[in-house]
Amino acid sequence: MTQLIWFRNDLRTLDNSALAAAAAAGPVRGLFIATPGQWQRHPMAPVKMRLINKAVEALAGHLADIGVELDVAVLEDFAAVPAFLQGYCAKHQSEALYANREYLVNEMARDSAVAKALTIPCHFLHDSLLAPPGAVMTLQGQPYKVFTPFKKQLKELLLSAPPQVRPRLKGQGTAAAPVPCFSDPQWDPMLAPWPQDEEAALVAMRRFVVEEVADYKARRDFPSQEATSRLSAALSLGLVSVRQCLWRLLHEHGDSTWDDGSGPGTWLNELIWRDFYQHIAFHFPTVVKGRAFQEETDAIPWSSDQAVFAAWCEGRTGFPIVDAAMRQLVQTGWMHNRLRMIAASFLVKDLHLDWRWGERFFMAHLIDGDFAANNGGWQWAASTGTDAAPYFRIFNPTEQGKRFDPDGHFIRKFLPELQRLDDKYLFEPHRYPGRLDYPQPLVDHKVARNQTLALFKAIKEA
Template identity: 45%
Template structure:
């Protein structure tokens, strides 16, 4: 490729967003190549938008996780001779005007960034392009870009199984090779100053190790030691059987391509063989892609719209007191309450439990799924709109390829099946340590009228009877029988 002669002090920008990594960062690699080809100086930016974060209910623990990774990213970029500047704006509305002026004053010839699936982010990027910002977007938040996995009519799939089949067929045709860390673009040492996100409240994320190295170790250990038992262990919250990678995927410390590549390196048959030990986790990665593709194909999902239009006829009860009890882990169902305590204490919840507590809120209590989806976003370390929206609409029965409205998880049988010895429950509900397993799984066997039972006084009675709640839900949610979607 011929080398162009650039004007003095010409610059190229790498705009970091949900891709806080050096390895397998296509936008970063492209910006480095552009800098070398055009003899330009490369600078990295990250735009902090506290008002937008508040509007999007980004969890304080996730903001802390982002801040920690920005500091690590600044140090890693410095080793490549790249300075990272954190720019503070209030909201996305200010970005286009700011970047247009910035690019003009700094003689920026190109801005590289990874595309994002959410509607506000896509509108922000379109506004930048229309304002004349030389923005080049690279679709890298999925292994296969949204709009490339389509049915025979050229439309987005509305059912996961055929989507996953087509996804695997397309993925099998390509070499899945993550990019390495780009070579240094400068020998100038850059000593980064500590980064503190402005005007945000944070909650410590120290329970989770930070950095690309930590994410890669988790990925390597999971594939080598846990994937072969993942199908058997993934539903048991007391077992450390999942990857724990979702917080790193959510802010882009590890990429989907890195995950798929690591899995196929160990289980190359997983993409074509249903019986492969790696197939179950591969399907989870494809579910992540499915929800992100849906977010792009149906932008209204980013605006809290039901995928199934019949859901607008649901008469939600939306009892504030019952919602508070659910949030605070005071429903009287130990598995539900332990899961909600886990979320509040750690910023994370086991996936099986996410389904169970979502089903309980939307079906037992008949509270609008959007209340629960927002509460999750406000507390999740791994908050991700596509996955959170998709999971909540699935649980409520109003999403794409959703759980049927008449499938209602029994919190007692779920407890008995997936936490049989009560180990998980007792960890997060230590006040129930003396209860036997029968009491833990079937709290109705105790007498809430016994005022001399100190354990009964320390733990609330069930706020709703399972059988009565199930019958009520079947009646109210029957409006979903007419399965109109879109």
């Protein structure tokens, strides 16, 4: 008889609630189920799928070190999971199933179907967030729709019960079975900068918290400075736990972690945004089904100009900071947070395209693609979400470039055609009197801005 631990977005052996619970109950066997068909439909970026494959290979090795075997199954989609698990549990005489909870609609439906199909006990544990959905509610017992009070209450909760990181599991080492390939190896070169297993993720997290986080507040908005943790992909696959992050913050920086004005406190706030959007997706599942949180904004007649959308996707809008951002995304699978806000705002408020088009394009390219964070970020930028930017606050893409890439290092890195352009023209290349192999601006920002205001005003008045 064995305890089955089913790994999903928690590809680590350290501080893993489900693994710890399974190990406490008896000998453990691990399972990972790849569902490439489901992932492609969502759409998961191929580079993210490749990272998952690499992380599962590494997990097999880490589990073998503590004497746990990992099986890897490749199924088309979630629908095939319950029947597969019935057969698997019978074959391996599993006594109980353990897994860490996921909070999105399809994932929860899959888990319910599994619990119904199996005759053994299924334990789904809270693990991936600082606090599970339902733990941070208003006095009236309602979910928060605004970030700041959510953050305040979550911090009080964490202060009263600081996170505990589970001790390392011990066991007799064994050999790891080979892991099948369920992704495309051609994406490997793009993976080089990213932690691909729990050890690398921990090293990266510790280095950031020890060496960088003190300056995070001052430097995090400048894309050329590489001043953010770049842990988003590791957090989204669970190579590192958010508890490990908070524990390390407290260990290195003590009480300044709770201070919003400090670097550690600012970083903690970002981790809390991650929780916030997961809670929103859990409590308001219509956002997961393609609806705007502020439903009246679904009546906005967005443009459906495919050519304009293609120009945005390919970084050919004529606005250097937007184009450099989009090329960073397509070339590296990642985009800096400030640029995600600028590129998203531009798609919606300058090009008047549906934010869902941008949301989908980001998911299809991001190595850290996370449905709740991506949806939350897009709805924030589009002024359709919970804690949305007010619709009349519209980024000026030229001014954003000047402010956050003042010496043009980032723009020049991703737009080689502007590399030699004088600083004077870098943010407005269309003013350059000579010839340039760079497009004219797709829109006049002032005109586009007024159109956006009119679109939103009409909806709000209606």
